[in-house]
Amino acid sequence: AQSVAQPEDQVNVAEGNPLTVKCTYSVSGNPYLFWYVQYPNRGLQFLLKYITGDNLVKGSYGFEAEFNKSQTSFHLKKPSALVSDSALYFCAVRPYRDDKIIFGKGTRLHILP
Amino acid sequence: EAQVTQNPRYLITVTGKKLTVTCSQNMNHEYMSWYRQDPGLGLRQIYYSMNVEVTDKGDVPEGYKVSRKEKRNFPLILESPSPNQTSLYFCASSSRLAGGSYEQYFGPGTRLTVT
Numbered sequence: 651a652q653s654v655a656q657p658e659d660q661v662n663v664a665e666g667n668p669l670t671v672k673c674t675y676s677v678s679g680n681p682y683l684f685w686y687v688q689y690p691n692r693g694l695q696f697l698l699k700y701i702t703g704d705n706l707v708k709g710s711y712g713f714e715a716e717f718n719k720s721q722t723s724f725h726l727k728k729p730s731a732l733v734s735d736s737a738l739y740f741c742a743v744r745p746y747r748d749d750k751i752i753f754g755k756g757t758r759l760h761i762l763p
Numbered sequence: 764e765a766q767v768t769q770n771p772r773y774l775i776t777v778t779g780k781k782l783t784v785t786c787s788q789n790m791n792h793e794y795m796s797w798y799r800q801d802p803g804l805g806l807r808q809i810y811y812s813m814n815v816e817v818t819d820k821g822d823v824p825e826g827y828k829v830s831r832k833e834k835r836n837f838p839l840i841l842e843s844p845s846p847n848q849t850s851l852y853f854c855a856s857s858s859r860l861a862g863g864s865y866e867q868y869f870g871p872g873t874r875l876t877v878t
Contacts, residue, residue, distance in 0.1 A: 658804075678817060682864050693767075693853055693869035694806075701864050744865050749813055750821060751796065751865065755805035 652677040654743050656754035663731045664762050671726040671739050679746025683724040685715055688738040688756075690739045697739075700724060711735070731761045765790045767870035769854050773782045773817055775876045784839045784873050786854030793859035795837040796821070797829065798866070799850040806853065813859065814835055851875075 653675045665671040672753040675681060682701055698709025705717045715726045724741060741754040767788045768769050778861055788795065796811040798821075808821030812831040826848055828840040838851075841848060855867040 684866065686867075687870075693871050694855075694867075695869070696866050697866050699866055711804070742806075749794070749811060749819065749865075751808055751811070751867070752822070753806035753808075755803060 651750075652743075652745050652752055653741045654741055654752050654754040656739075656741055656757045658757050659755075660758045660760065662762060663749055666730055669728050669731045669735070669759065669761070671741075671759060672723070673725060673741030673754060674721070674723045675741075675743045675752075676722065677743055677745040677752070681746055682744040683715075683717060684742040684744075685709065685713070685724075685726050686727045686740045686742060687711075688740065692739075694740065697726070733763050735759060736761045765868070767840075767854055767856055767868050769852075769870040771873060772871065773874050774876050775878065777878055778845055779843050782841050782844060782875075784841075784852060784854075784875070786837045786839065786870060787835050787855075788837075788856040788868070789835065790856060790858070790868065791834065792856035792868070793834070793869075794857045794865060795831065796855045797827070797837070797839045798855065799823065799848075800853060800854045801850050807853075808837070814848075841875075846877050849875060849877050 684699045685697040688694045700717045708714045769786045797809040798806040807823045810829040812818045854870040857865045857867045
């Protein structure tokens with residue numbers, strides 16, 4: 651079955667430190683990969699996507715993500731965390747030649763002042 | 764302003780009473796989708812639509828219906844709601860022309876409680 655895994659329910663990072671939110675996927679073919687962020691009582695907002703090309707993708711609010719085909723991973727990163735980055739982060743995948751979108755369970759990111 | 768709107772934002776209803784949650788987008792997007800968000804389960808896709816009169820099942824379609832008679836609207840219908848459909852529902856849309864990447868725009872959510 652096709653799936654997306656976010657192995658950490660919660661990640662705590664001190665402000666100013668680098669952060670990583672992990673995502674791995676299991677789908678056939680070459681997928682499209684996405685990260686979304688959800689702030690409290692809000693809908694999801696698009697952060698970045700990988701379609702093809704450079705494995706390091708840059709997105710909104712200083713976030714970037716690294717696509718690793720051999721490890722089937724798409725980890726979200728930021729060099730220096732801000733308290734305002736505290737939110738719920740979702741990884742999502744659209745499998746190749748499929749119109750469904752599969753989301754991970756989400757990772758809650760806490761940035762500690 | 765480009766947006767996806769959902770109504771109502773909050774709804775409390777009883778088992779078996781038919782309800783409809785509306786979704787509308789003003790971006791002329793081809794692709795529209797419904798998700799439910801539950802604690803510990805993330806977002807799960809209920810139904811999606813590639814264009815007018817074209818709909819397909821997502822991962823959790825049981826107990827739901829949709830229709831796409833107009834490009835901008837994609838209502839979610841619960842003909843006989845049950846308590847296990849208590850959830851936070853999101854509508855989303857995207858342009859099918861965006862290199863096939865389906866970057867989605869989400870509505871603000873509808874919190875449904877079925878008693």
